[in-house]
Amino acid sequence: MRVEDFLAEVDLAFGGDPQTSEPRDPAFAEIAATVNGYTSANELAVLNAAARVLPADECYLEVGSYKGRSMCAAVRGVSDKAFYIVENYLEFGMQGQEARAELERNLRTHAAHADVRLIEGNCFSLLRRPGVIDRPVGVYFYDGEHTGLSHYLALGIIEPWLADEAVVLVDDATYPMVSGAHEEFIARHPQWRVERRWDAETNGDPRWANGLHALSFRRDEDTARGSAEPWDVRWRRLTYLSSLGPGQKAAWTAIHRFPELIPLAKKLYPSKRASSIDSRGTQERPSEQGES
Template structure:
């Protein structure tokens, strides 16, 4: 990943203002209008520019594809096939088979289906086995945002990152996402915050719930992040939190009061943008 070129080129994609409502390229507006999802034209522009600076053998990897909007935005105008997406379709109460078919139809409509390796499964069991033939130059995490999952979302991917890569975290203005991400980065060297695109309110039309962009450079004495801080979280998520939430997403729409209690326990605060976009770029 050419981090220097990315940093130099990114402002031009936004006309010099990351918070301008008018982007020079309206192609991403069309994706947003056509594909269900929460990614904004601003975040799609960011992902697309990141892909532009991949090395020749590097891959774009995203966790949390939902309906395919972010994936299509990242791929737009790039003709190679170095794209991998992971989604389990367990959240939001969707039938996984129907949801996957819908995504595939959308990718086909936009002419990109044959250039994506799409994996349906739990990221924290799939990723440790490796999912790309080459190093990951751009990693976009938009999977589960519980405190456990957010921490793991960085840990399980780090082994597969290129020696220099971009790590992009969605919903990053949510306090629990910000705090969990920072906790991981404080314990694992190699990350440099390049941009903190903060949302002004929930589902801000510019940056939705916020996006953070990190440069990753592998430290000289790097070790795979499989210490106790990662292992206990992985076990707790896979064998505790995930089965409970999988059951909840499938059954609780029938029981709104119980649903509210479990959602609070799962998210345990911090999934709303604080008032005002403080210290925004």
């Protein structure tokens, strides 16, 4: 995937500077208004621009679909490419079948023309399994859990799967812990850089939600296919799998079963996720949260 093609396509998708203007295609605002989720119309237009210029022998991979808003937009007008979703249905106290049913309904409405492949499970274990994806990832959109460790690992875990040149889109990137994680990662991995920062001016900014950063990756001999997992990624992955991941799973399960824990969760985890937990331990509609 040529990063410069992506940047040019983004410019075409907006009437002016993307930071301060709206997408030319009103369909993205329509998707944001009608499909339950978190991404804003501007973010959706950027995801779609990436999908449009992706070569057909590479794929688009999204971690964190929730009910499918971002995927419904990514596939708009794109019928000849492969799209993967990795989702563990863990956050927001979602019940797997219920959430999956809504995702599938939305995909039937907006993505029936597209080749969308859903892989259920935790990205940090799944993406270590050989053969789970059938071609190099040209576009990677990470919108999974937002701890500093997860964000660092989100880049490390995908690197072996990436095409030799790839675009990586990171949601909620205006949060300092998110941009801090990718800046720390990039400082150790010079094959990566930040190409564009579309930051949110406020939490839940109407144009950019909580911010979107576009990163690029260009493979070199230090990252040649088959290279050993770098130590900075390995120790974080093992830490995540042994403690943070299971801890988060237990916490979300407890919140769903014992809604009286919600005030405590909001104190401990003051992100958009905690603020969106309602009294049943499920997620409110974004229109009710003032977030899109």
